Amino acid sequence: MLRKGQEEFITITIAPGQIALGAMRHVPRFIAEVWRTSPKLTALGIFLRLIRALIPAAMLFVGKQIIDTILPLIGQGAAVDLTDWIFSPAAQPLLLWIAAEFALALAADLIGRVTGMVDVLLTERYVNAMSVRLMEHAASLDLAHFESADQQDRLDRARRQASGRGNLLGQVLGFAQSIITILTFAVGLALYTPWLVLLVALALIPGFVSEAHFNTLAYRLNFRKTPERRTLDYLRYLGASVETAKEVKLYGLGGYFITRFSKLAADLYRASRLLAQRRAAWGGFFAIIATSAYYSAYLLVIWHTVTGTLTLGDLTFLGGSLLRLRTLLETLLLGLSELAAQSLYLDDLFSFFAIRPDIVRPVNAVPVPEPIRQGFSLRNVGFRYPGTNDWVIRGLDLDIGAGEVIALVGENGAGKSTLVKLLCRLYDPDEGEILLDGVDLRCYDPVALQQHIGVIFQDFVRYDVSARDNIAMGRIDDRERLDLIQSAAQRSLADTIIAKLPRGYDQPVGKRFTDGYDLSGGEWQRIAIARAYMRDAQILVLDEPSAALDARAEHEVFQRFKELAEGRMVVLISHRFSTVRMADRIVVLEHGRILEMGTHAALLAKGGRYADLFELQANGYR
Numbered sequence: 378m379l380r381k382g383q384e385e386f387i388t389i390t391i392a393p394g395q396i397a398l399g400a401m402r403h404v405p406r407f408i409a410e411v412w413r414t415s416p417k418l419t420a421l422g423i424f425l426r427l428i429r430a431l432i433p434a435a436m437l438f439v440g441k442q443i444i445d446t447i448l449p450l451i452g453q454g455a456a457v458d459l460t461d462w463i464f465s466p467a468a469q470p471l472l473l474w475i476a477a478e479f480a481l482a483l484a485a486d487l488i489g490r491v492t493g494m495v496d497v498l499l500t501e502r503y504v505n506a507m508s509v510r511l512m513e514h515a516a517s518l519d520l521a522h523f524e525s526a527d528q529q530d531r532l533d534r535a536r537r538q539a540s541g542r543g544n545l546l547g548q549v550l551g552f553a554q555s556i557i558t559i560l561t562f563a564v565g566l567a568l569y570t571p572w573l574v575l576l577v578a579l580a581l582i583p584g585f586v587s588e589a590h591f592n593t594l595a596y597r598l599n600f601r602k603t604p605e606r607r608t609l610d611y612l613r614y615l616g617a618s619v620e621t622a623k624e625v626k627l628y629g630l631g632g633y634f635i636t637r638f639s640k641l642a643a644d645l646y647r648a649s650r651l652l653a654q655r656r657a658a659w660g661g662f663f664a665i666i667a668t669s670a671y672y673s674a675y676l677l678v679i680w681h682t683v684t685g686t687l688t689l690g691d692l693t694f695l696g697g698s699l700l701r702l703r704t705l706l707e708t709l710l711l712g713l714s715e716l717a718a719q720s721l722y723l724d725d726l727f728s729f730f731a732i733r734p735d736i737v738r739p740v741n742a743v744p745v746p747e748p749i750r751q752g753f754s755l756r757n758v759g760f761r762y763p764g765t766n767d768w769v770i771r772g773l774d775l776d777i778g779a780g781e782v783i784a785l786v787g788e789n790g791a792g793k794s795t796l797v798k799l800l801c802r803l804y805d806p807d808e809g810e811i812l813l814d815g816v817d818l819r820c821y822d823p824v825a826l827q828q829h830i831g832v833i834f835q836d837f838v839r840y841d842v843s844a845r846d847n848i849a850m851g852r853i854d855d856r857e858r859l860d861l862i863q864s865a866a867q868r869s870l871a872d873t874i875i876a877k878l879p880r881g882y883d884q885p886v887g888k889r890f891t892d893g894y895d896l897s898g899g900e901w902q903r904i905a906i907a908r909a910y911m912r913d914a915q916i917l918v919l920d921e922p923s924a925a926l927d928a929r930a931e932h933e934v935f936q937r938f939k940e941l942a943e944g945r946m947v948v949l950i951s952h953r954f955s956t957v958r959m960a961d962r963i964v965v966l967e968h969g970r971i972l973e974m975g976t977h978a979a980l981l982a983k984g985g986r987y988a989d990l991f992e993l994q995a996n997g998y999r
């Protein structure tokens with residue numbers, strides 16, 4: 378099942394049969410984006426390239442003038458020494474031309490260097506700006522855009538394009554520069570012999586079409602193979618990373634991952650090799666045609682010179698122009714197809730930017746009630762994850778009163794975490810409605826609603842930053858308020874852990890950076906719970922909050938939690954009945970439906986599934 382934003386996304390990605398030139402449609406937008414990053418630098422880059430583009434033809438023209446001016450002078454200056462000759466009237470026109478060539482050479486060199494510098498600066502600014510845009514856009518999207526494998530491929534490609542396509546700028550501008558230079562040569566050549574230009578151009582066209590075609594194929598191959606490439610990255614990660622090292626070593630998995638990697642890499646290599654071989658064969662064939670055309674043209678120019686139709690200067694100019702034109706056209710050809718290929722990749726980035734979130738602020742958003750008076754009411758709620766057909770939750774009716782502590786229990790996959798995601802509006806139900814104080818959740822601004830919810834998921838993030846910032850992530854605007862951070866840490870019992878750290882609250886934690894201090898699973902969990910307290914939210918959601926806590930810690934954390942949660946709504950997911958029994962009401966879920974509901978005592982007395990599960994766990998302790 379596709380949602381609105383996703384459909385849009387899919388229709389704008391590359392259509393089969395699209396030719397490489399079609400991919401160039403992104404170039405104007407690309408230039409506009411670069412321009413937006415820095416109008417001044419972009420204008421300077423374009424201006425310098427324009428000047429630089431005119432220099433080669435100017436130099437050849439000056440070269441022709443030098444030769445034509447030298448020819449009548451040959452032999453006349455033999456008896457004169459250099460100084461006399463330089464000041465002689467006859468040498469003046471020649472010296473002027475030499476000075477002009479010298480100035481042009483200097484200008485070409487200097488402009489080349491400044492252009493290089495401008496490119497580097499602009500590229501860095503563009504890459505940074507695109508990365509920021511990517512992060513901003515990702516932050517605006519729904520969770521659904523991240524959770525499916527298909528969407529991860531797209532995100533993956535977009536992320537690569539944001540950081541990897543900087544050199545495109547140099548290519549685009551260099552390409553424009555080559556075109557202008559070619560035009561100047563072509564005009565120069567056409568003034569003498571128009572058919573020369575036509576001959577060379579015609580000879581190069583088939584090569585261009587072939588290059589463009591193979592670039593499209595290469596892009597399609599890459600596009601199709603994104604899942605395989607992601608698998609390769611993943612296998613590389615499994616085989617060589619700190620997070621997996623323990624298990625890989627103990628289970629002896631190194632060889633297995635290497636074999637899988639090598640097999641997959643070999644498949645990909647075969648596909649790339651086939652394409653590369655076909656490309657080289659066709660490219661070679663068309664190159665022979667182009668070179669033959671060039672030499673035929675050259676022969677004709679020489680013949681015209683020998684027969685006296687062209688001067689020696691003309692020969693130098695035409696020969697030089699032809700040679701340059703050939704190399705330039707060839708570079709342009711390769712550049713164009715390269716550019717088209719690169720530009721095709723821009724499709725990934727721009728189409729990622731085109732995805733729109735579905736969960737957005739409604740026009741007349743209702744303010745979130747403070748305090749919440751009635752709580753949540755779920756009416757006949759049904760939900761399927763996008764792209765799947767199985768109902769994870771179906772026909773669910775549930776009221777969670779303001780100030781109530783409710784526990785969700787049920788076997789793995791019963792839909793507990795999914796229900797929490799719906800309450801936090803990370804997803805919208807496909808059927809039924811969820812009301813908060815009698816108003817549909819869709820009528821609130823999702824950001825405002827989420828500000829009132831402090832949630833810790835079972836797969837909470839372990840930020841590789843200081844202990845202090847780890848807690849502050851719960852309310853990042855208050856990251857300077859050490860008093861708030863300390864009080865959150867006290868409530869979650871993280872303060873005793875932080876007290877043991879060499880640098881206290883400023884201690885970087887986690888293994889990623891050299892001075893990081895790694896914590897145990899339970900210690901991380903206490904830090905994460907502090908993050909939820911930092912929120913000072915009206916609704917607290919703890920998804921398996923005690924999984925890694927030891928028995929004493931769990932008891933203390935929850936004792937406190939009960940006291941501190943006074944007046945707030947709490948939704949608690951846990952497989953530990955010692956925790957669950959503290960709840961005001963327990964909801965037993967099975968296959969996304971409510972099986973039983975009531976207090977611990979009532980459910981035990983009922984002797985149903987809850988009582989069975991409780992007995993099972995209690996027996997384990999006896």
Ligand SMILES: Nc1ncnc2c1ncn2[C@@H]1O[C@H](COP(=O)(O)OP(=O)(O)OP(=O)(O)O)[C@@H](O)[C@H]1O
Nearest residue numbers: 524762765769787788789790791792793794795796
């Ligand atoms: N992003 C997702 N895309 C597709 N299916 C999903 C996704 N997340 C969860 N599911 C499926 O939804 C069902 C319910 O998952 P959920 O995480 O809500 O269960 P749970 O009750 O919290 O389980 P546990 O006790 O193991 O945490 C599972 O069958 C799971 O495979």
